[in-house]
Amino acid sequence: MALFELQNVSKHFGGLQVVSNLSLAVEQGEIVSLIGPNGAGKTTVLNLITGLYAPDAGKIVFDGRSIAGKDVHQITRLGIARTFQNLRLFLNMSIIENVMSAAYARTSANWFQIILRTPGFWKEEQHIRAVAEQKLAFFGERLVGYRFEQPAYSLSYANRRRLEIARALMTEPKLLLLDEPAAGMNPKETQEVTELIGKLRDELGLTIILIEHDMGVVGGISDRVIALDHGEKIAEGSFEAVATDPLVIEAYLGRNENMVRK
Amino acid sequence: MSQNKIGVDQWVEQYDQRVNKAKGLQGFIARTSQRLPPWGWLIVLVAVGALLPVITQNNFAIRIAGNIALMGTLALGLNVVVGYAGLLDLGFVAFYGIGAYTYAYLSSDFSGVHLPTWVSLPIIIVISALFGLVLGSPSLRLLGDYLAIVTLGFGQIFVQLMTSLTRVSLPGHERPVDLTGGPNGIINLDKLSLFGFTARTVTDHYLILLVVLAVALLVIYHLNRSRIGRAWRALREDELAAEAMGMPTRRLKLQAFAIGAAVAGFSGALFAGWQGSVFPANFDTTLLISVYAIIVLGGLGSLPGVVVGSIVMVAAPDILRDVTLAGTLFYVGVLVTLIGAIRPRWQTALLIGLVVVFGVIVRLIVGALDAQALAEPQLSNSLITNTVRSWLIIPVNATIIGNYAFGLLILMVLGVSRIKHSVWRLAALVPTLYVLIFVWETRLSQEPSVTRLLFVGVLLIVLMIYRPNGLLGQKRVEIV
Ligand SMILES: Nc1ncnc2c1ncn2[C@@H]1O[C@H](COP(=O)(O)OP(=O)(O)OP(=O)(O)O)[C@@H](O)[C@H]1O
Ligand SMILES: [Mg+2]
Numbered sequence: 001m002a003l004f005e006l007q008n009v010s011k012h013f014g015g016l017q018v019v020s021n022l023s024l025a026v027e028q029g030e031i032v033s034l035i036g037p038n039g040a041g042k043t044t045v046l047n048l049i050t051g052l053y054a055p056d057a058g059k060i061v062f063d064g065r066s067i068a069g070k071d072v073h074q075i076t077r078l079g080i081a082r083t084f085q086n087l088r089l090f091l092n093m094s095i096i097e098n099v100m101s102a103a104y105a106r107t108s109a110n111w112f113q114i115i116l117r118t119p120g121f122w123k124e125e126q127h128i129r130a131v132a133e134q135k136l137a138f139f140g141e142r143l144v145g146y147r148f149e150q151p152a153y154s155l156s157y158a159n160r161r162r163l164e165i166a167r168a169l170m171t172e173p174k175l176l177l178l179d180e181p182a183a184g185m186n187p188k189e190t191q192e193v194t195e196l197i198g199k200l201r202d203e204l205g206l207t208i209i210l211i212e213h214d215m216g217v218v219g220g221i222s223d224r225v226i227a228l229d230h231g232e233k234i235a236e237g238s239f240e241a242v243a244t245d246p247l248v249i250e251a252y253l254g255r256n257e258n259m260v261r262k
Numbered sequence: 263m264s265q266n267k268i269g270v271d272q273w274v275e276q277y278d279q280r281v282n283k284a285k286g287l288q289g290f291i292a293r294t295s296q297r298l299p300p301w302g303w304l305i306v307l308v309a310v311g312a313l314l315p316v317i318t319q320n321n322f323a324i325r326i327a328g329n330i331a332l333m334g335t336l337a338l339g340l341n342v343v344v345g346y347a348g349l350l351d352l353g354f355v356a357f358y359g360i361g362a363y364t365y366a367y368l369s370s371d372f373s374g375v376h377l378p379t380w381v382s383l384p385i386i387i388v389i390s391a392l393f394g395l396v397l398g399s400p401s402l403r404l405l406g407d408y409l410a411i412v413t414l415g416f417g418q419i420f421v422q423l424m425t426s427l428t429r430v431s432l433p434g435h436e437r438p439v440d441l442t443g444g445p446n447g448i449i450n451l452d453k454l455s456l457f458g459f460t461a462r463t464v465t466d467h468y469l470i471l472l473v474v475l476a477v478a479l480l481v482i483y484h485l486n487r488s489r490i491g492r493a494w495r496a497l498r499e500d501e502l503a504a505e506a507m508g509m510p511t512r513r514l515k516l517q518a519f520a521i522g523a524a525v526a527g528f529s530g531a532l533f534a535g536w537q538g539s540v541f542p543a544n545f546d547t548t549l550l551i552s553v554y555a556i557i558v559l560g561g562l563g564s565l566p567g568v569v570v571g572s573i574v575m576v577a578a579p580d581i582l583r584d585v586t587l588a589g590t591l592f593y594v595g596v597l598v599t600l601i602g603a604i605r606p607r608w609q610t611a612l613l614i615g616l617v618v619v620f621g622v623i624v625r626l627i628v629g630a631l632d633a634q635a636l637a638e639p640q641l642s643n644s645l646i647t648n649t650v651r652s653w654l655i656i657p658v659n660a661t662i663i664g665n666y667a668f669g670l671l672i673l674m675v676l677g678v679s680r681i682k683h684s685v686w687r688l689a690a691l692v693p694t695l696y697v698l699i700f701v702w703e704t705r706l707s708q709e710p711s712v713t714r715l716l717f718v719g720v721l722l723i724v725l726m727i728y729r730p731n732g733l734l735g736q737k738r739v740e741i742v
Pocket of ligand 1: 013019036037038039040041043044045085213
């Protein structure tokens, strides 16, 4: 059985049908890419999955249970984490605290333990910190050491994207949703991100849904690609098959020729 | 600056080295402050605070210090709600009132109940926190400005209720019952009594409040450095992202609201016990403004900032009651501003010299024109004031002329701030400073009530210009 499934999900805003009757399934350990021209509804799909929007119709099943209608934080607790297309870090908190804060759902120290600084509290706190440092170490040297205590706003754009991934990892997800992780990165950094996504699957056993405009990233890493246009699935299959699909080419060419890069 | 030759990253990386190399007092303070753990700071705070009654038997001074500790504790509660969780709660002072009135009900003849304070305090904390929860749960659905307006209304309603619930028909009572004492409040409350010790003197109260402040600081510090505190701040920074990272934002907001209310209620009880009475007017908007001024002045979310903020906000208006002290503060303030604003330093000295020369010339001219226009300077017991008055003119009808001069001063200050050329600015500063001193001596020093407010206002404005994040606040960035 698939780890994650969308069954006939629809969503509209006013008169605009943003997602219509979309079904898709993701197997444990798969990397699935969602592509499509601007405004196709990719981010909306992530918002539906994470509970920010409630679907008009259809079912969302994760790990064998329906999650549509649950609170956002409950869905995260069940094991779905995400990054945001327009970066939403806690800018005035330190880098390590950005990551540590995401351990909230996985920790349990109560008011008493916190105020009295009991041994149980210290143990948990040290554990959180160690895990957070380990998540940051995933990105090599870039976010470690003296950087831990720096505020998040002091980071470069690419590092902010990395920090967001680290923060998402801290929630201990099974399914990771990445919304354009390579946006605004240079070719070398883009290459790094591609490798990193592979590492996340291979070393942490994560299942990943990836939204990306950079066809290099999509082609390099995806097990399967799903193309959306106007909220509908227009193609699904291997990257080669989808990239050469006439409907997909038309969807991109019809609106924006620059989108087809490869 | 030379530091710019190395990258920002290196600059940050070398922070420790710089601190260790720093010389003199500054270096010593930087090093100690790094090494001293938070409870070390608390011990320093309590130890220094406890010295005060040893140094002085002056009840006036000790009372001010007690007020500082009380307002500091109250502001700590607000700091959780506004500084950490980012909820603009303008009804906060009502919880202070709820705590105070609950104390009055639990320890006075008004209700006939006389609980010792150590029994009533836990009850008061729970009741205030419950009120926080009850009022928080509907209003926390609102965002930003709406929350502010609704809570402001709540604060007003509290004062109204306490003023007007004097004739309430209750079942089982024939005549209407007075629930609150109305505008005359509830008086003759029991003294604070902790485990057999009863607070009688100002010093007793001060010491209790000092310890309470220290404990509150420690509790809030611990909460801040924990999963809950991190979640609060995360929710302040970006509520949606916090929720998406698994933090139950609604519950966290309620918790912040409740702990703020509990701290406020607790301080309110101590206030009531100290004052020995409660009146609705104790909990009006003036107090709200002071508490907000404390946390804004100190820096939102900063705990040492709360302490410094309450020292300034409580002590300044009280000290300024005294004309001699106010005068000293005024001249020191002007001098420090000049030294800070004018480079190189010798220009400051030149400027002061020129102002005196200017004053002497004005005096000669006025004396030659109309000798009767000048009043004999009244000598005060302040050296500075006497020195100034020896060359300044004090007109006979000082009030009117002083008022005009005040208007002129505002125009001159605006004018000087427009002059870019440094020599001309220095030249223009001479008469401006003269008029400033003239206005102070003829008008402001005579009206302490106005001066106090003016002082605090100017202080806040100047501070917010130079340090928009408060005295000890961290740099805050909204969007980058
Ligand atoms: N909350 C909302 N209210 C109204 N319209 C919305 C909302 N969210 C998204 N939309 C609309 O839905 C459509 C799809 O948006 P979405 O962000 O999902 O596109 P996308 O595929 O992620 O595009 P991009 O590649 O530019 O990120 C757009 O036309 C957008 O304007
Ligand atoms: Mg998008």
